[in-house]
Amino acid sequence: MRHWTFVFHRRWLAYFAAAVIFAVACGFLSNWQHDRGLEAQHANELVARNFDSDPVPLTSVLSSTHAYSPNQQWKRVTVTGVYDTADQYLVRNRANDSGPGLEVITPMRLADGSVFLVDRGWVPSPDSGVLPKSVPAPPSGTVTAVVRLQPSEPVLRGQSVDGHSVGTINLPTLAKLIGGDVYDHAYGQLDSETPRAANELTPVVSDPPVADTGMHWSYMIQWLIFAAIGFFGLGYAVRLEYRKQVEGDPSFVRRDSERDAARAARRAARRAKTDAAIEDQLLDAQGR
Template identity: 55%
Template sequence: MKGWRFAFSRRWLGYIAFAIVFAIACGGLSAWQLARSKEAAAANALLDANFNSQPVPLQQVLPTLTSFSRSQEWKRVTVTGTYVTDDELLVRNRPLNSTPGFEVLTPLRLADGSLFIVDRGWVPTGDRTDAPDTVPAAPGGQVTVIARLKPGEPRLDGRSGIGDQVATIELPDIRTRIGGDVYTAAYGLLDSQDPSPASAPTPTVTAAPTQDEGLHWSYMIQWIIFALIGFFGLGYALRTEYRKLNEDDPAEQARAAERERRKSQRARTDAEVEDDLLERWS
């Protein structure tokens, strides 16, 4: 086939169709990554707003013991009560900055008798790897706490509580262990408390966590590049096939001669010069 008629053959139409389908798929995946980036941006905006929000009374945010929405995560609440230190629990296997340790959960009894679980912070593993050496005591008497809301954690299969230790912050299980009317949908990460004790566990969170938006943008651009590479490869294959099928055409022969002339005029590399010298002296 002379000219470009070969491009309309069944074989080449199949290649063209494949390149188009591939580009459409890449475009869809690129759009999906863009949507993911927008979702991450919205989540970061909500997280930042909650993390830096003004504290509001706990009962205003959680009107019942089981009410909680993911949109309330990290929101700051204020609650007044008395720590029930006899029911304090330690959460095992909680590393902080690669150091093994425990998180300290202390129930706070409110005026209505309900119990709100407060994560007072982190303590390192002691000389005995199965327990901390010491746990700073919670303030006695009435205390006003500002905490950040976090959802309860799921049960870990095959791992259960031992003594005053639990494997995860599974609030219904904690309610069973300590009894009483416990908030079972959310607990609080301690932000501050009044009165403030002389010593306290190390805070586990000091800055707002974020989702990486840039990674989604990177993937979005990569999928666009893949689509362009597909079309570039198709164009290169079409051009190569055209030259092969039309090598007897005078116009194509003239173009081929011009390409060879330009190729011969380009600067020679050091490797080419060395090869030429070797051929002369061999």
């Protein structure tokens, strides 16, 4: 045991502590990737459940203008009212496959006096300037729209209100700008409307998001492997140090010699057995 006492020296205790800290960090990162994977899985299940759900009245899903649950994202609801283009806002920096553009947020005033915000669709950015000179108008009069619910977006630094354009769909901000009893926790991405607009906008979303959990599960396992590698490396370093400690010790030199001799004897026995088997095969082939 005297050759192992070096593991209790301060330097090796520090190595062990570092390996433990590294393993704990890897464990936290693995757990984080696990949680990310569960979030992605939940998001996929939510899309599968809600994206093509049968439309139901808005008030049967949102009990008030301040109600919303994350499990209601993508759920299809019907809303009936009159579009108010006077308080229409454009959301900047909304690119899609066609290039840079903007999304059109139009308030719909409902029969009870409340206001629900509808993302009517996407328009391309103009060749010059930030905002287009005009936006296709929504249907006039009473309109029944089918929309997919979406949560309010966060406020982004530097994305301020500029006239009738905003940098993000932050519903509390838009509610203050529009005034009145505005749904400030959820808005709707337009799916269809009756009557239809004379010039329809490009839908923001027409197909469900691709179901993908990413590489989170793989990364979770990789972090656990990294933690194991840390301890393996420590064990390998300890063994190397132990070999240095016992180098030249007569008892260990003798033991190594005996072990090497035993290995050589086993190899010789295997070779002899193999040679004998070959000779037996040759004799059998010759009929002897």
